[in-house]
Amino acid sequence: MNINVPRGTEDLLPEATKKWQVIEDKLNHLAQVYNYKEIRTPIFERTELFQRSVGDTTDIVQKEMYTFEDRGGRSLTLRPEGTASVARAYVQHKMHGSPAQPAKLYYIGPMFRYERPQQGRTRQFTQFGIEAIGSASPAIDAEVMAFAMDCYQELGLKSLKLVINSLGDQESREAHRNALIEHFKPVKEDLCSDCQNRLERNPLRLLDCKVDRDHEAMQTAPSILNYLNEESSQYFEGVKKHLDAMGISYVVDDTLVRGLDYYTHTAFEIMSEAEGFGAITTLSGGGRYSGLIDELGGPDISGIGFALSIERLIMALDAEGVNLDKDESVDCFVIAIGDEAKYTSSNVVNQLRKSGVKADQDYLDKKVKGQFKSADRVGATYAVIIGEEELANGVANVKNLKTGDQKTVETDQIAKEIKSGF
The missing domain is CATH 3.40.50.800 (Anticodon-binding domain)
Structure with a gap:
């Protein structure tokens, strides 16, 4: 009997790993240029970590996690994303006590989500990500976005678009949350079951729904930008001014929401505009999070980060015809x-x-x-x-x-x- 790889996973043979090594070398070099230090966390964590940080109303927690009990009856989960593990390590090892703040960290490694396998989406995938924890400055938001753009541009990609939004602080989000509930209540029965369940608990997630995205109510939903208080509005303006100063082009999209509950203020995605890339154009995304470190037992400080899928990066390189040559000849x-x-x-x-x-x-x-x-x-x-x-x-x-x-x-x-x- 032949035994093949599990569905949603793949073998990377030497011809493929050549390209991966070039990419990984470039990403490691960029991290050094931006003064980020590598952190390595376990591939599995206590399930509670992701329930508390990612959010129990998200698709990741509700549908996509690989969760199992060990022999001691403890619930463990293969990590579906990297931020929660980095935040947990930051708190556990009291990295907030170091005088070198913000802590600028990066990681690279496999993540796991039970999704329907398709091009660019596998059940085991590799993420590269960074986290800057301990600063609430708009300048570090701009730095993280610059780093994210460099990851693609340094490898030769040109057809890129940076999309940004603000989710506001807790006060702004609460005002927007109430407006969303009032907006969607009259059409609740027209929405998919997931949206109906989330309407009261986390209405912001409705804006990220793939099933109802063409519904008329989605097109007329209240914009978060109309509910930003003065502090949140000024913060977002500061982020944009830093991007402008750095010469980084961007588009503001008030419908952009990230799929994880811990985001506040800045949210962003980088998209490929290459012809033939595919229907799902998002290459990577990230944003600022407040309350996550505190939720995990640390001080009340915020951070910002992003993560990219190397698999999707390779798809973008192929779509633009970028060849990554590596000399593997012997002397x-x-x-x-x-x-x-x-x-x-x-x-x-x-x-x-x-x-x-x-x-x-x-x-x-x-x-x-x-x-x-x-x-x-x-x-x-x-x-x-x-x-x-x-x-x-x-x-x-x-x-x-x-x-x-x-x-x-x-x-x-x-x-x-x-x-x-x-």
Whole structure:
């Protein structure tokens, strides 16, 4: 019986992981440029963490989490997103006590959601994300959005759109919440069952509904921007001024809401406008959260972050025809002629690698012609040929396979000659 990968997961073979490595290297480098430090959290957490932080009215908690009991009867969940785990670690390890504030953190790793698999949406997916916790400045909001845009632009994407909105503070959200309830009450029975259930508990989530998005009531729903108090309005204006100062283009969309309950004030998404990308154009999203750290037992401070799916990033790269080339050729292929030469070959390969030279050799007992073909197949620049005569004299023939030049060198000088680039 053949055993294949579970539905909604995939194997990434070497041809695919080349592209992933280029992306991961770029993202890690950007994090250093922006002075964010890596944090690694467990793949599973206590279920309560996501119920309290993500929100028990969200699709993630209600429908999409992989939850199980361990042998001690404790409810655990494979992490569906990264912010909750980072916030939990921030509180648990009292990172708020450090003088280096805000804490600027980034993560990369697998997340899990039980969704209907489709292009760009898998049940195990990889997120890269950042969190800046401990500052309530509009400037850090703009920095996070600049970082998010750079993640795509530095990899060569051009067809991008930054969409922003403000969800306001708690007072503004409460005023908007009441207006939404009054607006949707008369048409409650026309809405899907999820929207009916959420109307009283979390009406903002109705604006993010994929089933009722074309309903007339959605088009005429009260705008959050009309309910921002003076403080929230000034904060949003500050965010926009910082973006303007940085030369970052954006579009304000008052219908933009994020799917997690912990967001307040700034919310944003980055979308692909590339032709042929697909119906779901959102590449990544994020926003500011207030109350999350406090909810998890920490101080009353806020943070902001974003997360992107590497799978969807790769889709966008493909849609724009961006190729991420990575040189995987080896510097040198060692060719052994005769049984005794094989032992010396192993030693030479080992010493080359210790010197930082990418080296390989034959492991299939191929003839000399076959070994040269193997050298060509791995893109080797040099071939080191060791036969009986070379063994007797403690030397090897080093051939530049690109130019045809060849010289005889002492065995312990091979790495030096290859690095010299003759």
